[in-house]
Amino acid sequence: MQADKNLKCDLLVVGGGINGVGIARDAAGRGLSVVLCEQDDLASHTSSSSSKLIHGGLRYLEHYEFGLVRKALIEREVLLRAAPHIMWPMRFVMPHDKGQRPAWLIRAGMFLYDHLARRELLPGSRSLDLRRHASGEPLKPEFVRGFVYSDGWVDDARLVVLNALDAAEKGAHILTRTRCESVQQQGQLWHAELRTRSGEQIAVEARGVVNAAGPWVARFLGEAAQKKSSKSVRLVKGSHIVVKRLFEHDHAYIFQNPDGRIVFAIPYERNFTLIGTTDIEYRGPTENVAISPEEIDYLCTLSNRYFARPIAPADVVWSYAGVRPLLEDAAADASAVTRDYQLDLDTSGAPMLSVFGGKITTFRKLAEEAVDLIAPVLSNQRGSWTADACLPGGDLYGPKPENRSVREFEHFVHGLQTEFAWLAPALLLRYARAYGSRTRQMLAGCKQIADMGEEILSGLYALEVDYLMRQEWACSAADILWRRSKLGLHLPAGSAAVLDGWIAARATQQRSETQPA
The missing domain is CATH 1.10.8.870 (Alpha-glycerophosphate oxidase, cap domain)
Known part of the structure; x- marks a missing residue:
């Protein structure tokens, strides 16, 4: 069928989640012509279903992922400066009880967390007497000791939109509700067929393709690109519930369940508390993921283990769930699967780069590394730039991050x-x-x-x-x-x-x- 529209570009990016828009922004800022297509709205799936944290990942230290934690800790302050309107520092309280690791070991882990990367904006960790601190009041009386440390909060869906907006202002074409149905390699070019929700066809001729389809990364390779990959993703479902506000102060909590999983309780939208996440294997359809009754019970039960005020499934005013496409690493426990990423660049003909894994905190670094890989293949030698640039609206006191x-x-x-x-x-x-x-x-x-x-x-x-x-x-x-x-x-x-x-x-x-x- 004759296409209704024809586009030519250096780079076609498939996927309008955080990794896709981050790559589109970085590439457009280096002078590459970019087309990005997303089959739904921006951030419709995984990227709006996170715990909404910019964090190093304190619990990843348990799995000896020191490189990932350091990378995320460095990015934490880079991002806070770039978009201070949609991100801000937050203090996290970890109540301690006898069932957890010894207090000295937790304190040692927090010391490491404080010092793996330079901090300018966030205060360090310390011990807490919960009987004398405001964060102890909503907890059950048996929790008398705890720890407090710093991370950051982010409006995840707006982070995606702002990256797309910056990409567009640097010349990228952002096509939402537009599905990439096929990509075919012809010599040193990719020929892609896109289709909008209204049925309009768009033909794209691209010198390179980025597969940032998230949970669909392997499916896109197999079905749209007719390619095989040695890498795969492991789908892990994370669900959250929102209830009426359980505490008045501005600190968040990090709770450890006896099964080893971590759950956060976070001040949310002034009048609410956000509780999550679950980490369970997922093998169902990735289009419409929803929380299960069992997950709601799990999160309520864990909340009730710590908070004096009990909650029940009937108290849940909203919930959301998403599937995280984590890099397969053969971990037995879903919560232990690495949150790091790998970039797979295929240069047998026109280049295609596929993104496996990742987490929202490291999206900018992932995007930078992705463009560092593919841009030279497209004869673009411009250097990285996003570490010193504000996202739209973030330039509160001047053009540079402050x-x-x-x-x-x-x-x-x-x-x-x-x-x-x-x-x-x-x-x-x-x-x-x-x-x-x-x-x-x-x-x-x-x-x-x-x-x-x-x-x-x-x-x-x-x-x-x-x-x-x-x-x-x-x-x-x-x-x-x-x-x-x-x-x-x-x-x-x-x-x-x-x-x-x-x-x-x-x-x-x-x-x-x-x-x-």
């Missing part, structure tokens, strides 16, 4: 609230957290609340929806309420239908306006 942007974020918010005094402070805080310095771009020309258009849902104005659809590839209520934001947690039932109806009406109106009279 420690000040992390330490003085509240000062930035106060400046916005002074500048836009006619907006509710809570709404401006949400904008600052979502859009950072680009809040001003979104609100450009607005002098009063009426300038923001219709309030479609409580706190959601037409101005913001238009911005998300125009700038951030949002097409539906789910994109806006659950990935570009978490407003879905705060709005009443039926809100998604209202927003979808508004979006459909706006599309009809725009079509009528563009048709000739």
